[in-house]
Amino acid sequence: MVTSLVKMAIDRCKGELSDIRYVKQPDYPPEFFEYILEHVTSAKFDIVSYCSDNPRTLWEYSRNFSVVNVVSLGNKDRTLSLLKYGFEVFPECEVRRSGHGFPFIEEVVPKTHQMVLQMMSLMRSLNHLIMNSTHYSNNDLRTLTQDQKECFRLIWRAIPDVYVKFAEMGLSITAEFFHLAQHGILEPVRYEENTKSCIMYELCFTDLASGAKEPRSLQHLSRCAVRKSLHNSWNLPHGIFKLGLPKILEHYLGLETD
Helix, strand or coil, X not given: CHHHHHHHHHHHHHHHCXXXXXCCCCCCCHHHHHHHHHHHHHCCCCHHHHHHCCHHHHCCHHHHHCHHHHHHHCCHHHHHHHHHCCCCCCCHHHHHHHCCCCCCCCCCCCHHHHHXXXXXXXXXXXXXXXXXXXXXXXXXXXXXXXXXHHHHHHHHHXXXXXXXXXXXXXXXXXXXXHHHHHCCCCCHHHHHHHHHHHHHHHHHCHHHHCCCCCCCCHHHHHHHHHHHHHHHCCCCCHHHHHCCCCXXXXXXXXXXXX
């Protein structure tokens, strides 16, 4: 029933909109947001795909279910809720949005690098907008709130990818610039912005960005594998509690602990 009401509300708004308007993002209370997530999961309703089918009208509404968006806002409760229910951290719609924008030219920046750059860029832009005063400069690459930092760290509990290193991301940014130049396209602004985001990542998350590149622990990869299996069968997060595991492992699989 909840799923039907969500679809009806979206479709009603969508039908009343012209091409230049969109469904606004409602301010769901945390408890009601969890209620929606629980019911769309139990109904096996892929709300992200549903919104993606109507990107012109639902792009704003779909941000409710965007991990990238809630991390950038520093909303810890919503970040953890989306991750617990298995929402993809960096889906294809975000990949396309963060790419160079030329569909017939190969992307050379790895997906995980794009994810980091996109989040750093959004957080910096958002903070610049909120703190639009003499106390903040758009060139201040250290200005992240503690909540934003904690949200960014949370996503690494949910993905098996190795931590992105500053040096390798810098190389991929440079590689993209010259790759586009070989096709007669010069993107100095994109190169500069990506470089700033890369530096920001290194300054704010030095422990992740520096050091040798190493695979994630077997324990963490096992967590990701179990969660992926549960997600594929629409059993996240409640399926965790049906496995008969000790509480400490339930909390670990539920992303509540590192």
